[in-house]
Amino acid sequence: MATLGDIGVSALINILTAFAFLLAFALLRIQPINDRVYFPKWYINGGRTSPRRGGNFVAKFVNLNCMTYLTFLNWMPQALKMSETEIINHAGLDSAVFLRIYTLGVKIFVPITVVALLILIPVNVSSGTLFFLRKELVVSDIDKLSISNVRTESIRFFVHIGLEYLFTIWICYMLYKEYDNVARMRLHFLASQRRRAEQFTVVVRNMPQMSGHSISDSVDHFFKTNHPDHYLCHQAVYNANKFAKLVRKRDRLQNWLDYNQLKFERHPEKRPTKKAGFLGLWGERVDSIDFYKHQVKEFDKKMALERQKVLKDPKSILPVAFVSFKSRWGAAVCAQTQQSKNPTLWLTNWAPEPRDVYWRNLAIPFVSLTIRKLIISLSVFALVFFYMIPIAFVQSLANLEGLERVAPFLRPVIELKFIKSFLQGFLPGLALKIFLYILPTILMIMSKIEGHIALSTLERRASAKYYYFMLVNVFLGSIVTGTAFEQLHSFLHQSPTQIPRTIGVSIPMKATFFITYIMVDGWAGIASEILRLKPLVIFHLKNMFLVKTERDREKAMDPGSVDYPETLPSLQLYFLLGIVYAVVTPILLPFILVFFAFAYLVYRHQIINVYNPQYESGAAFWPHVHSRIIASLLISQLLLMGLLSTKKAANSTPLLVILPILTLAFHKYCKNRFEPAFRKYPLEEAMAKDIMDRTTEPDLNLKAFLADAYLHPIFRTFEEEELVEVRVDKVRVDRQQSYADNAPTSDLSSPSPPHEVYHSTSPPHHSYQPTSPPQDVYYHGSTPQYAYNFSSPPHYGYHYEAEP
C-alpha cells in the first residue's frame, strides 16, 4: 500500500515532469525554426506566412529576444483569449465542442469536490476505525480519508448515500444543460453553414445489378422514378484501391529522389549511389538519382495503364453512388427513408463530407459487412478480455513484494526509500500506459475492417472500442487484478449481486493507484502533448533531408488533429474515476480537477495554434460522450451499493436501488430529446435553407456546383480538360471567397518532376498528374480539400480547383 508520502513523491515527480515539458515547450516554441511545428494552423489558415521576424541570419533560427524567455507561460492567457464563436470559425465545431467536454468536467467537479471534501472528509476521518487497526493491517493514509474508515453498520453511510443522490442529480442537470447546448450549437452550425455538397448528397449502397443496364443507368432510372421532383444527378464510384496503392509507392520513390537530389546539391562533388537489389543491401551499384528517376517514370507508366483499366472496365464501377438532389429537402427525405422493398438494397444515408470519405471501404461488398461486424466484435471481445493477462502480469510485478520475490538480487535497490516510492508511485501507471500505446492503431484497423465509409465514423468506432478496453482493463482490471489476479477467473462464477461487492470493496484501496495514474497519464501526458516531440523531430528530419522548396516545407508540416479515438475514451475514464471516487475517496477529486483544467488549457492552445481538423462532423461524438458519462454514473451507483452491502449498511443500501432506475430514465429521456439532432436532419431546417437559397440566388447552377464534389480522385486529371469550364463557372458563381491565384510562380525552385498536390487526408485522395507538363500543372485537391498554394503571399483557403 502506498502511503501519503509515496503519493507526494509521485506528485512531485509528475509535476516536475510536466514542468520540464512546459519549459521545453516554452523554449522551443519561440524559436523561429520551430514555428511551423507549433503554429501550423496559422500557416494553413493563411494567418502567418513566415516566422522570419528580424533580418538577422541567426534570428531566423534562434530567438534572441530575451524578454520572450521571461514570459514563458504566456501561452496560457493567450489560449484563453479566443471566444468560442471564434474557435468555431477558426477550427470547426468538433474542436469547440471537444473543448466543452473539459469545461463540463470542470463545471461538474468543482462543486462536487468542494462539497465532498467539506462534508465527507470530516465524516470519514472522525469515524476512525482504521486508526486503531494501524498496526495490524497495512492501510494507506489515503484510506483514512475514505469510506473504508467508516465503521460497519454506521449511520454515517446515510451521508454518503445522500451525497450520491446529490451528485447524481447535479451531474444529470449539467449533462442535460450541456446536451441541450451542444445540440443547439450543432443545429445553429449546420444552419449557418454555407452551401456544401454533402447537404445535397446521399450515399447509396448495395445497388442491385440489373442485367443489361449499367449501374449508372439503373441509378438514374431508380431515382428518376422514385424521386422525380428532386433527383438531380449522381456520381459513380470506381474501385481505385490498386491505383491508390501505386500512388503511395510512387510517393515514396519521389521522396527518395528528392532526398538524393538534395544530397547531390549540397555535396556536388559526389553523386549519390545505391545498390539496386533488395532493400539496397546488394546488387549492382547504380546512380541513385538516375535510378529513382527511372523508377518514377516506370511508375508513371504503370499508373497511366492502371487508370485506363479502371475507367474502361465496367467491373471497377462499384455498386455505390453519391446521389445528389435539387434541394436539401430532397436529400433529407432520401437519406431518412427506405427506398426499396428489399430493405438491404438501395440503402441510403447522408453522404459524409467529401474530405471525410474513406474511399477504400466503399469497395467492400455489402454482403460481407454483417460477417465483418460479427468477426470484429468477437475480436474486440477477445482483445478486451485477453489483453488483461499481460497487464495483470506487469501489475503483479509493480507489487514490490512480488518483484523482490521474483528477483531477489534487486532487493538492495528496491529497499532504498526513494526508489521504492518512485516504483510504487510511477511504475503501475507507466506500464499500463505503454501497453495502451500501440492499441489505438489496432483498434483503428479493426474499425476499418468493419467497413465504415467515413473517417469520422471510423474514429468514433475506434473510440468506442478503446473505451470498452479502458473500462475493462484499466478500470476493472486495475481494481480486481491488483488485489487478486485469481479473482478474474472466478468472476464468471460469482453471483450478479456478488460482483459489485467484490469490486466495491477493492475500490477504496485502489485510490492511490488511480491518483498516480491520473498524474502520469493526465498531468505529464498532457504536458507532453503540448511539446509535440514526435512532430518536432520528424519536421526537422524532413527539413534536413527532403525539403527543397517552400512547398516541400509546407508539406513537411504535420499539424495533426485532435486524436479522438484516444482522447475521448481517456476523458471518459477520468469522468468515471471522478464519479466513482466522489463518494468513496473524495481526496482523488482535486487531482482530476487539475487534469481537466490543465488539459483544457493545453488543448485550447493546440486547437488554436496547431491542429488542423481532417473533417467536420458537427460534434457527432457528443451522444457517445453523454451516454458514457451516464454509464459512469450507473457504475458508480452499483459499486457503491456493493461497497455498502459489505459494510452491512443494510438499512441504507436499499435507498440506492431507485437511483439507477432514475438515471436510466433520464438517459432515455435525453436520448429521445436530443439524439435525433445528431442523427437526422429535420425537414423544417432543410426547407428553410432551401427557401433562403432560392430567394437569394434564384439562378444558381446547382448541378455545376455539385458536379465534381464527390468525384473520385482518379478522375481529377483525366477529365481535366472537360471539367475546367464547369469549374470556372462554379467558382465565379458560388465561391467568391475562394482564392484562385495559385499559378506556379518563380518561387518554384526547380521545375523538375510533376508537382504533387499536398493533402492532409487519406492516401487515395492524392490527385496526380504525371503526364501533364510542368507548365500547366493544376493544384487542386479532391474537393473541398485543402490545396496548398505556394505563391507569395501564400494563401490558404477552401477552394475547389485552381486555374492555370
Added chain:
Amino acid sequence: MATLGDIGVSALINILTAFAFLLAFALLRIQPINDRVYFPKWYINGGRTSPRRGGNFVAKFVNLNCMTYLTFLNWMPQALKMSETEIINHAGLDSAVFLRIYTLGVKIFVPITVVALLILIPVNVSSGTLFFLRKELVVSDIDKLSISNVRTESIRFFVHIGLEYLFTIWICYMLYKEYDNVARMRLHFLASQRRRAEQFTVVVRNMPQMSGHSISDSVDHFFKTNHPDHYLCHQAVYNANKFAKLVRKRDRLQNWLDYNQLKFERHPEKRPTKKAGFLGLWGERVDSIDFYKHQVKEFDKKMALERQKVLKDPKSILPVAFVSFKSRWGAAVCAQTQQSKNPTLWLTNWAPEPRDVYWRNLAIPFVSLTIRKLIISLSVFALVFFYMIPIAFVQSLANLEGLERVAPFLRPVIELKFIKSFLQGFLPGLALKIFLYILPTILMIMSKIEGHIALSTLERRASAKYYYFMLVNVFLGSIVTGTAFEQLHSFLHQSPTQIPRTIGVSIPMKATFFITYIMVDGWAGIASEILRLKPLVIFHLKNMFLVKTERDREKAMDPGSVDYPETLPSLQLYFLLGIVYAVVTPILLPFILVFFAFAYLVYRHQIINVYNPQYESGAAFWPHVHSRIIASLLISQLLLMGLLSTKKAANSTPLLVILPILTLAFHKYCKNRFEPAFRKYPLEEAMAKDIMDRTTEPDLNLKAFLADAYLHPIFRTFEEEELVEVRVDKVRVDRQQSYADNAPTSDLSSPSPPHEVYHSTSPPHHSYQPTSPPQDVYYHGSTPQYAYNFSSPPHYGYHYEAEP
C-alpha cells in the same frame, strides 16, 4: 414424481374432455338457433342471412336432420378446404399469418420429433443409469427416456450436442424461410390493397401551441411550408372522452328500456316497474318504461350540450392531428422523417387504420408518456416477479405429500389411486391456468396506460408483457419453484454460470408437469375455444331479454376475434417447450405436435366461420413471433449447457458455446433483412401505387375521399347536413362496390327510439343521432367500419355512409 401411468390417466382425462367439448360443439353448431354463435363471420360477410332451413317451426330452433348428427366431425375437412389466398380475402392477412404460426410449428417439429425419437430414445434408454437406481430414488418412467438416464461423463452426450446443432440449424432455416414468406405476403398484401385512408395519412403528435394561432392554422402552416407539394389536408382531434362516456351510459339505459319494453310486450297485462333509487334497491316505485324513456331523453340533452361544449371550446382540440397527403409517397416521406428541430415536437408516424385507432389515448399529453412508460415497466416487472408467490403456493399444494401434511383429513381420499393420479396430473396445470385467466385484462389495461394509440399496438404490447410473464412464471417458475421454492430467493445470489445449471438440472424432472400442462392448456383448452361457451350463453341471454328486431339480433352476435394478447404468448411458450425438451426429453414432442395440429384445425375453423377481426395490421406481429422463437433457441442452448456441465461432460460442453453466438448473428441478419418491411413503407412501393392510381383514375377527388376518414366520431352527426353532399360524391366516385340500399323498410318492427348504428369497434366510435326524427335516420359507421343494414335481403359490405 408422476409415473407413466399418471401421464396415461391425465392424457385420457384430457382427451375425453377435449372429445366432450368437440361433441358438444358438433351438436350445438348444427342447431339453427345457434347459427349466429358459430357462423357469425358469414352473417357479417353477407354470405348467410338466416339459419332458417325448413318451414317447420321446430326446425327453426332444433336440427331435425339425423344425417348431420352422424358426421359430427365434418367441420375438420371443411376447415381445410379454403386456400390461403381465400383466407386472406375472407379474414385478412393477420388471420392468415396467424395460422401460419401453427403450420410453422408443425413443419418445425415433425422432423425434429422423428429424429429425436429415433435417435435419442435408444441412446438414453440403453444408457440405463436410472434402472439400477430405481429402488433408491423415486424417478419417473419418463426420466428413463430422457437425458437424465445417461451416465455422467458419457461420450453419448456428443449425440445430444450434435442434435442440438442440427435442430438449431433446422429451426433457423425454417424461420428464415417463413420470415421471407411472411414479409413477401405482407408487401404483396399492402401492394394489392385498394385505396385506403391510412395509406395517405400520418398521425402527428405533440404539436406545439403557437400563441395567437389555432392548432388547425399552425398545422396547415407547418405542413404547407415543409411539404408544399404533398400536403393535402388534416383532421383535428377532439377530446371527446367525456362524451364517449355519456354514450356508453346512454347505451346501458337504452338496453334497460329495450328489456322493459320487451317484457311488457310479452306480458301486456303488467307494466314493469322499478324503484328509482340507488341500484333499484329503494326509493319510490316508478313505471320502468317511462323512467328509462325519461332518463334516455335527459341523457340526449346532456350529450347535446356536451357535444356543443367540445366543439366550441378550443381547449378540447388536442395537439394531435391526422395529416393527409396528396400521394402515398408524400405520406411515406412524412412518416419516416424528422420534421422539426426539436425532435420531441411534430412527431410523425403512420396513422393506424381508422377502425384501429384507440381514440381515448390520443388525449394523453405527450410529456407524460415517458413517465407512464417508466411506471408501467416497473409495474410489469413487479407483476412478473411477485405473481410468482401465489403460484408457487398452489404448486406446493399440488405436491401431494405437501397436501397431505397440510390437510391430513384428506389422506384417505388422496390415497385412492385414481384420485391421486388425477390430482397429480391435472391439478398443477389447472391451478396455473386459473391464475392466468384474469391476467390478460390487467396487462391490457397496463398497455392502455402506456398510451399507445392503435388497438393493434395495444394488443402487441399486452402480448409482449404476457410473454415475459409466461416465461418467468410458467416456464422458469414451474421449473424452479417446483423443485425448491427456496431457490427463488437464492437465485439472485448465484453466479451467472450457476443459474443455467440449476435450471438445467431440473428440466428433465419437469417434463411430466409440462406434458400435463400441454394437455390441459393445449388440448382441452383449444377444444373449449371451439365450443365458445361464453358467447353462446351471452347470445342466448341477449336473445331472450333484449332482442326486439332482427337488427338487435345482429347486435347480440359477438363474433370476437383472435385473442392475440393471449394466444401469441402461449404459442411462443409451446415453441419454447418443444425446443428446450427436444434434446432433453424428446417424448414431450408428440404432445406438442398434436397441439399444433389440433389448434391449427380449430383456429382455421374459427377464422373462417366465427372471428371478425377488429383491425388489419398486416401481420405486424410477425417480428415478435420470430424473435421469441430465437429467444427460445438461446434459452434451450444455455440450459443444455448448464445441464451438461452438471453431467461433467466437460469435453463436450465447450462445443455448445459457439451456438448462441451464431444464433444471435442469424437473428441480427434477419432483423436487418426483413424487419424494415414491417416497420417502414418503401418509397418505391408508394411511388408505384401512386403512378398506378394516377393512370387509372386521373381525376380522382382525393380530398373528398379522405375528408371524413379520420373524422372523430363526435362529428358524425353534427356535420351531417354539410357532409352529405361530399359523401355522396365520394361514394359515386370511389366505391362502386358499396351497397347503398339501406333505407329503413317495413322490416323495422318498431319505429321508436332513434336507431343506432352497430359497431364492432371501440365505444367512442358510436355514431349517434338523438335529435333526428326516425324518418331520416342515417346508418353510417365511422368510416370504414361495418354498418349493419337490416333491409331484406340484408346486405353487408364496406361502405362509408347510407343515403336516406
